[in-house]
Structures are given as C-alpha cells and as structure tokens.
Amino acid sequence: MKLALTVRYGYDEELIFAQQLGADAVIVRFDLGDPRDTDLAPVAHRVRVAGLQLAGVELSGMADQFQPWSDGLTGALLAAQNAGIDTLLCASPTQHASTLGQDLEAVVATTSMTGVRVCLDSSRLLPEELAWLPAGDVQVELVLGVPGAGADGPAQAAARVHSGGISAIRFEGGGLPLGMGAIDVTAMLRAIAAAGYDGLIRAGAPPLLGEDDDWNPKGAANDLGYLRAVLQSLR
C-alpha cells in the first residue's frame, strides 16, 4: 500500500513536512471555488520539484448542485489531463440515489476521454449510490471510521475491496488520534491487506493536539506515524 499525506496547495511547509515524515506520496487539496486557480499544472510541478510523488488532487470548494458541480469536475478533469495528473478525489454534490448513474454519465465519459480517474468520497454516498460504483473510471475512496460510509468493520471493508472500484482508503479518527477512537484501524488494515488491497491509504481530518497551527500538523504527524507503523508491522 502507498501511504499519502494530504497537503494544501501553495503551502510549501506542508510539502516539506510530508517528505520529512516519509509519506510515499501526497494528495494536494485544491480549491476549485477560487477563480484565480484553475490550472492544475503548477500543482503537479511543485510536487515534482519538491521530490515527492503526487497521488492525486482533492477538489474542494465545489458547487452543491449537480450541474455546476459536474461542470466544475469536467473542467478539472481536463486540467488534470493537461497536467499529467491521474486521480481526482472529491465528494459528490448531493445524494442522488436512483438517478446517480444517469447523472454521472457525462462525467464517466470525460474520465474515459481524459484517462483521469475520479474517486468519490464514500461517506457522502448513499448505499444504493455506492452499489452503482465503480462506473468506468469513476471509483470510490472508501472512508473508514464514519458510520454508514461503506464499511463499519473489517469484514465489510474486506468485502468492499473484493467488490472492486476502491482506489483509495481514508481513515477518519473522529477528532481523536488514530488508534484512540472507536474504529479498530489495525484490524481494518489487516483485513483490507488480506483482501488484496494494495492502493492508496491516508488519514482523514487530523486531530487537534494541544495548541497547533490551523492545519493541525501535530495530529497529521501522529496519524501518519500510526499508519506507517501498522503498514510496517504487516510486512
């Protein structure tokens, strides 16, 4: 498995931090709602010259309604293709249930055309929506640690991996350091490894540990260290 740290675009300290802490790759969070930033080429360039591997771009600031959301994502897919970025991660705009497949047809077509994969956040999808995925290169980031987000235990996580279409897995600690909350991260990781998962993993929102900077680097460091240790112990 490849362990990624999520960093914000434009914050050099976070890139250096990821490299120092030994992240295998970074996922760069990019604000699609900022009209000044529409080009993803600088995102890829900065990561590359920093000596890191770019595992994907996580889009934030997307519209809540489907059509503008879809338009934004289409634009981002084209920008990603131009920048040589192969994965975009994002949350779906609203919960569509029965119409999701139809609604996403255009997005699926664009992913096929651009060769850029989209990973939708499982914690924002209904079970019936999850069942529809993957559709072409529209796949799933499986979120573990959020009830009802697709897998509430190791067996369900393993089953999800078996079913395919999981391109990334994210562990949410619910405001606590990984290993201190309700989710049994080690059992989950063992289960998905046993199920053959070898893709991207990352920690979710980092916990606030004492006084900290606004991006919670202490919590991010703690969670990255935790995941690194579990991965090493599996080997």
Add this chain to the structure above:
Amino acid sequence: MKIALHASESADHIAFIQSLGLSDVVCGMPAEIDGVVPVEAFEQRRDIFARHNLHWDVIENLSPTLYDEIMFGTAERERQLDGVCRTIENIGKAGIPVLQYQWMLLGGLRTEYSPTGRGGARYPRFDSAVAQHMAAACLDWMGGGKHRYPHIPDQPLSSEQVWAHLEWFLKAVVPVAESAGVHIAAHPDDAPVPEYLGVARILIDVDSLQRVIDTVPSPNNGIGFCMGTIGTMAGVDVIDAIHRIGGQGKVFFAHFRNPRGQVPSFEEVFPDEGDIDMAAAVAAWQEVGFDGVIRIDHCPGVVGDNGRADRSFAFQVGYLRGLIQSLATGAGQ
C-alpha cells in the same frame, strides 16, 4: 507497555500530552536544596500531573550535580552520597516508582545536528573521529561549560576507576532504594564509546549493563533500556538485548528511538527508517512481558516545529502506538 513523553509542568505541554491520549509521563528532578531534593518538591510536581490524570512514573534523571563528585570519586563524595540517599527516600515517600540515572562523567555526546535527513530533517549525529578533537561534543549537547557538569576533565580516569566509583555508589544506594521502594535504572553511555577526552565510559555494551545488575543483586537495581543507545553499541543486536536484559525483568524503563549506524559513527533518524526492526523490537518487549514505561526519546527536527519538537514527537507516539496495537491485533488472529 505504557507510552510516555518527557513532560514539563506547562499547561500547554500537559494539554498536548493529554490530547495524544497518554496517561503516563516522565519528568526531571526538581531543584535540590543543600544537596537534597525535598519530598514536597516531588509531591508538588506529582500532584500537578495527577490533577490532569497523568501519572508520574519515572524521574529522568537523577540530577548529575547531586552525584558528580561520586562519579569522579573525589573527597566530596561522602557528603554527596548522603544527599542522594535522602533524595531517594523522598522519591519513595512521594510514590514515584522509578529513578533513572546515568554514569556518563562527561555527559551525552553528539558532534552534529544537521539537515541531512529525509526531506532536510535535522538528525543528531555522532562521529568518534570528530569527537576526539572536539570538547564541544559534550559541552554543546549537554549545555555544559558554564556549569559544574559536564566540564572538560581535570585528569584522565581509567575504566577501572570509573567502575570502582559506580560500584561504590551502587553498594551504598541500592539498599536505600530497596527500603524506599524505588527502582533505580542505569542508562547506558550515549554515545557508547570507550573513552572521551581521556575519561573512560563504561556502560558501552550489553555485558556492562549485566555487570551493573550483578554488582548488587536486588529487585530494585536495574537498567534504563535506551533502544537508541544500545542500538548504537558496536555489534549489538537490540532484539537480543531486549531478550537478555528484559527477560530477567531488569528493565525498569525504556527509551524508544531508532538510530542508523553504530559507533564509531551514527545518526538518530525517524523510527521507521533506522537500523532496528522496530516491529520486531516491540514484539520482543511484549514477549518478555515488559509492562513499564517506554518513553519516546530524541527525535529528528522537522519543519516548523516548536522548541519541544511536538510535531516530531507526535509522529513517534503515533508510530509506537500503531506498532503496539497492530502486534496485539495480529497476535489475536
């Protein structure tokens, strides 16, 4: 095995430790008064931690200024010994179970703190060839020079002399520790080189740690097992050492650190990239039934960190917790 950090009494530091989900801390010794640390000083500090649901498990370390004359074997050692014994009695009265001490007459040694690590992280490094011509190897690292300890030595001291001083100390102090209910734990010499500036360093291999244990056999006489230091001892396998010393129940306290290299030169790196297989080491701790405190030790300097290196320590706490939990989960399957 309980994960701990070295704590201060500051509210911010205590909040950080609590937010990591830790319940155990180690802390240095309060100031002495006329060569003795009063029981009230220990109790006051203990109670500050207790109010935040933190247990003060280990005193790290016995202040060298309480026993430097003993280490050097001067005429002042009898006077200092009385103060050390009374201090240990006070530690026992305050209910703190472990006191770590070291027998490094010239302190810890490092020769560099350079941005040569992963992503430019700063790694403390040691190189014997550099240190032999550099008094600052100890004075810069330990903050000495202006104080009584450590200092550039007045005369050479042989290994036999330094051992004799330690044995004199142990024979006097261990019975007091037994009566007080305090476990005293010897930290090995860091860096584990045989001499520095003409003064012998004696706790530099696993046999020497065994000799400390055997000098005064007692349930209260043991070792502060610094994985980083022992990992840098020439030819030593840390896993074997955990089994040998830990298997006797003689580890009262442990340090979690992963170096790369062994003397004559080494560097302190992140725990996931050093020479020690840390997963195997944690498994070894579990196999020998170690249930004491393991403290996150020195760590590399990372970008934007504060003076306490909270970011770097947070990484290591997460790393150690991940190993402990993962190995426990794996053992249960």
